[in-house]
Amino acid sequence: MNLLNKKIIKYPIIILASVILLFIFFDKLIMPWVVSAEEIIVPDVVGSDKISAIEELKKIGLHPIEQGPKYDENVPKDHVIFQTPRQGATVKIGRRVYLYISGGEPLIKMPQLLGKTVRDAKITVERLGLEIDTLINVRSEFPAKTVVEQSRKEGEFLSKGEAVTLKISIGPQIGMVRVPNLIAKSLSEAERILRELSLKIGKRTYLSSPNLLPNTIIDQYPGEDKLVSYGDSVDVVITQSR
Incomplete structure (x- = not known):
């Protein structure tokens, strides 16, 4: 048998032997570990603050992973809205548990108020859930009773109920x-x-x-x-x- 024929026969034998060894390794070492790994019941951490929820899951050998934030006005900020796997599921130790964390109430994008009348500015702000805490009268070349300056910039994100200060024109300087x-x-x-x-x-x-x-x-x-x-x-x- 020449050298070429020997190589042709040798390579399939090596590949077959490798597959058999890999199967034995998986069957004798990996599978027994997976099958014998301790199982635990997933606790209910929905509604808990995220720090307490993470600590509770780690104590029993689970691996918590944060997701979000997801804005929800009904769930306080930094509390768990939802978890997966859910409460009561039977899982192996080390299993990942995904925690969806609340960002609290949705943030509000500050609108542009410059040039609006005081009345229109108040309507715009109140419809968005914001408040006007102070109106300051200033001399300006803008028409009287129009907004010439706002304390929060257009596009800035605010929490519901936050206050805005406006400067209102009382018309140009006398003379x-x-x-x-x-x-x-x-x-x-x-x-x-x-x-x-x-x-x-x-x-x-x-x-x-x-x-x-x-x-x-x-x-x-x-x-x-x-x-x-x-x-x-x-x-x-x-x-x-x-």
């Missing part, structure tokens, strides 16, 4: 006025509008425009709605004929 829109108005009309607000035309810049009538305002500074003092000037850009 201030908002600049009107002068664009597309004639120079004479713009002067009249500003005069009624105790303002006046300031620097005049002229530009040629083939499409607009002469003395039409095409730009202004400060822009519309900016706060200025009584008596201030508004610079304008005015069309002129070629």
Whole structure:
């Protein structure tokens, strides 16, 4: 028999012998240990705080594993909501027991309140289960009775019942006025509008425009709605004929 034939016969014999040895090892050592391992009854830890539940399971040889948190307003935070295997199941020592832990009441995402009226802000906050504890009045260029600042940022997660402080505009400082829109108005009309607000035309810049009538305002500074003092000037850009 040549060398090649000997190798062909040798390899299957080695593989077969390995399989037989593995079977004997599993049958004589592993299976008896599995079969003879002590069995215990899984206790009920649902409703217990997680530290007590983990300690109780470890004492009897089980292996607790935390899952969650799962938000549930009916189960206190850090208490067990559910377990698997359930109470009363017969298992081997060392078996894993999964504990689903409560995160308490669901968290609430803080909404954007800036620019809302006080009434709308209160409705929004109360519907979400939050509270407004303080309203602070401040001078602001925002319209009166609107929210200009909130103590908790938009998108921040809060617990139910947490309080929010709001700063509320009472309007601009006394002696201030908002600049009107002068664009597309004639120079004479713009002067009249500003005069009624105790303002006046300031620097005049002229530009040629083939499409607009002469003395039409095409730009202004400060822009519309900016706060200025009584008596201030508004610079304008005015069309002129070629």
